Amino acid sequence: MTKELLKHTATLLFTFLTVFAYGQKNGTGQHSITVKGYIKPPAASKSFTLTLKTDNDTFNLSVDNTGYFSRTIKGIADDKHPGSAFIAYQEQNTQDLPVPVSIKRQFVLDTHIIVLHLNTTQATITVEGGPENRIQDLFRETETVFSEKIKEKNLTPSGIQDISTEKYLRELAIIKKHNRSYVAFQKLKTMFRPTAYTIKDSIRDAILQLDTNRFSQAERDDIMKKFSDYVEKIRIKKDDSIFPDLITDGMSGQTTFKQLASQYPYLLIDIWATWCGPCIRQHPFINKLAADNSQNKSFAIAGVAISSKKTDWEKHLAEKPFRYENYWLDEKQSRLLGEKVKLLGVPRYLLLRTADNIIIEKDIEIHDIEKTLIKHKLLQR
Numbered sequence: 001m002t003k004e005l006l007k008h009t010a011t012l013l014f015t016f017l018t019v020f021a022y023g024q025k026n027g028t029g030q031h032s033i034t035v036k037g038y039i040k041p042p043a044a045s046k047s048f049t050l051t052l053k054t055d056n057d058t059f060n061l062s063v064d065n066t067g068y069f070s071r072t073i074k075g076i077a078d079d080k081h082p083g084s085a086f087i088a089y090q091e092q093n094t095q096d097l098p099v100p101v102s103i104k105r106q107f108v109l110d111t112h113i114i115v116l117h118l119n120t121t122q123a124t125i126t127v128e129g130g131p132e133n134r135i136q137d138l139f140r141e142t143e144t145v146f147s148e149k150i151k152e153k154n155l156t157p158s159g160i161q162d163i164s165t166e167k168y169l170r171e172l173a174i175i176k177k178h179n180r181s182y183v184a185f186q187k188l189k190t191m192f193r194p195t196a197y198t199i200k201d202s203i204r205d206a207i208l209q210l211d212t213n214r215f216s217q218a219e220r221d222d223i224m225k226k227f228s229d230y231v232e233k234i235r236i237k238k239d240d241s242i243f244p245d246l247i248t249d250g251m252s253g254q255t256t257f258k259q260l261a262s263q264y265p266y267l268l269i270d271i272w273a274t275w276c277g278p279c280i281r282q283h284p285f286i287n288k289l290a291a292d293n294s295q296n297k298s299f300a301i302a303g304v305a306i307s308s309k310k311t312d313w314e315k316h317l318a319e320k321p322f323r324y325e326n327y328w329l330d331e332k333q334s335r336l337l338g339e340k341v342k343l344l345g346v347p348r349y350l351l352l353r354t355a356d357n358i359i360i361e362k363d364i365e366i367h368d369i370e371k372t373l374i375k376h377k378l379l380q381r
Contacts, residue, residue: 033109035085036070037116039063047092048100054085054109073109080214082110082132082182087125089118108132108183132183138174139187142167161195168196175206180214189223192230197238200231243350243357244340248327249310251317257302257327261354266299266378268369270324271337271348274308274316279347282366283320289369290324298378302327306334306346351376 035052042065050061052071063069085107091100101120111130118125127133146167150160168191175184188210191203207224236242248257261267270286272279290301303326305313313328329337337343341350341362349369351361364372373379 034072035114039067039118042067051088135181135183180211197234264300267352268301269350270303274312276346287323
């Protein structure tokens with residue numbers, strides 16, 4: 001066996017033992033990590049920068065004439081929470097390089113030695129590291145496959161959604177298989193998005209299958225809480241029976257909409273606009289209903305003016321005072337309410353159950369308001 005072969009074999013054995021030893025540690029002590037590699041073909045004749053960024057520092061790396069570089073980073077990661085790093089190769093724009101090469105790659109600091117191979121001809125960077133980097137490569141490969149599928153022509157919105165769902169399921173399969181992986185754990189956190197809502201049960205299963213020895217109870221509780229918050233937020237957005245959380249503007253000193261909702265089991269909501277003739281013609285009836293039920297603790301009336309200038313709303317309230325609380329919505333909040341209740345026009349009357357924020361009557365005609373209130377035992381016959 002030649003000396004070169006013996007040297008190469010020894011190097012491979014050392015690297016293997018280093019990776020193995022790193023993965024076997026059970027503590028949380030920090031480690032020094034060496035990031036090294038080669039630029040091929042050597043870029044000695046080019047003007048370029050090679051930058052290494054970690055969670056804490058940025059290093060400008062020196063590269064020798066053979067394209068070799070190396071940097072040892074002190075105390076950058078621990079066993080349970082490996083750090084991440086980012087390598088960037090950037091050629092300078094010169095007459096010799098009218099189209100400079102720019103390559104970037106993120107990787108995980110998951111073993112004592114990370115080897116990077118930069119190919120400036122193919123504009124690629126490959127990583128030789130520990131198990132977390134190999135799992136990250138699985139996610140990168142999945143991303144590449146499905147990015148190509150999305151580029152297909154004549155895709156409908158439902159077709160794009162189907163591809164996204166297939167991608168999420170592929171990623172979840174990787175997460176479940178590698179349920180001890182920190183990279184998989186971090187990937188799981190990125191899946192709380194509207195387009196993944198249809199597979200929320202599969203996401204929950206992946207959370208429940210996280211390795212209990214690898215991830216603490218606090219970590220698992222935290223990700224489950226974030227998942228539950230995500231599900232609830234999307235559920236509320238999709239459920240048109242849930243009244244939206246609006247940012248309302250009222251007159252100085254008046255009870256806020258949220259305060260009013262907290263004081264009564266039900267709210268009769270009058271959605272109107274300052275430019276709406278039918279709305280204004282119906283206000284005397286609503287005013288009388290409010291006056292007649294001023295002592296009724298079962299419900300209150302709340303006017304909500306939408307798509308109107310605030311100055312017009314203030315002027316209208318000054319000239320024609322209401323006997324019930326009234327609130328103004330800006331254009332953004334008006335659109336939010338309109339989309340939520342599928343508003344096609346005004347006036348519109350809703351009955352809101354404040355205990356759970358559910359709209360129990362979505363489109364009450366003016367002549368059916370009292371009948372509806374009696375139906376829900378909010379008025380006596």
